[in-house]
Amino acid sequence: xxxxxxxxxxxxxxxxxxxxxxxxxxxxxxxxxxxxxxxxxxxxxxxxxxxxxxxxxxxxxxxxxxxxxxxxxxxxxxxxxxxxxxxxxxxxxxxxxxxxxxxxxxxxxxxxxxxxxxxxxxxxxxxxxxxxxxxxxxxxxxxxxxxxxxxxxxxxxxxxxxxxxxxxxxxxxxxxxxxxxxxxxxxxx
DNA sequence: GTCCGGATCACT
DNA sequence: GTGATCCGGACA
Numbered sequence: 001x002x003x004x005x006x007x008x009x010x011x012x013x014x015x016x017x018x019x020x021x022x023x024x025x026x027x028x029x030x031x032x033x034x035x036x037x038x039x040x041x042x043x044x045x046x047x048x049x050x051x052x053x054x055x056x057x058x059x060x061x062x063x064x065x066x067x068x069x070x071x072x073x074x075x076x077x078x079x080x081x082x083x084x085x086x087x088x089x090x091x092x093x094x095x096x097x098x099x100x101x102x103x104x105x106x107x108x109x110x111x112x113x114x115x116x117x118x119x120x121x122x123x124x125x126x127x128x129x130x131x132x133x134x135x136x137x138x139x140x141x142x143x144x145x146x147x148x149x150x151x152x153x154x155x156x157x158x159x160x161x162x163x164x165x166x167x168x169x170x171x172x173x174x175x176x177x178x179x180x181x182x183x184x185x186x187x188x189x
Numbered sequence: 190g191t192c193c194g195g196a197t198c199a200c201t
Numbered sequence: 202g203t204g205a206t207c208c209g210g211a212c213a
Contacts, residue, residue, distance in 0.1 A: 075207030077197050123197045167196055
């Protein structure tokens with residue numbers, strides 16, 4: 001895919017990633033998820049993990065555009081970020097929700113859980129697609145374990161809703177969360 | 190060295 | 202509102 005697309009600041013890339021497809025290949029099977037919700041984190045953003053300095057945990061967020069940053073949160077969930085902007089600048093797009101084309105066999109639906117919501121949330125989508133710290137720092141590559149496919153049709157601005165990010169205290173007022181309006185797989189309205 | 194709280198989620 | 206459960210980073 002176009003290298004320049006991801007070599008921009010995360011707040012520009014995040015809305016553009018809506019409608020893209022994230023592909024995860026496990027055991028020769030490709031699982032496709034339409035990206036329906038994203039958040040942006042940048043170098044001058046206090047909520048960004050790389051805001052203070054580079055550490056072993058967060059070094060991947062300083063990587064090349066098109067690589068990924070995966071971290072453990074609350075001791076039990078992983079979150080997937082697409083690294084953007086140039087190398088050594090911390091900038092990434094958190095993938096918050098996907099609409100999967102099929103439910104992997106290892107996913108067990110909750111009692112009242114709808115199938116179209118098994119990847120509705122950053123922790124849930126990593127669990128559904130077996131994304132963990134083993135993938136931290138890898139490059140997206142078609143045909144490998146994880147990659148992106150461009151949207152077939154560009155979404156109209158009227159189909160996208162922009163609002164504030166979820167679950168943070170620092171920089172909570174910055175409106176850097178985007179989702180596809182009326183989509184059932186969005187994590188929260 | 191210790192301890193707090195987090196880019197979460199499911200259940201009450 | 203709370204518990205599960207880890208660990209980076211501030212020092213409360």
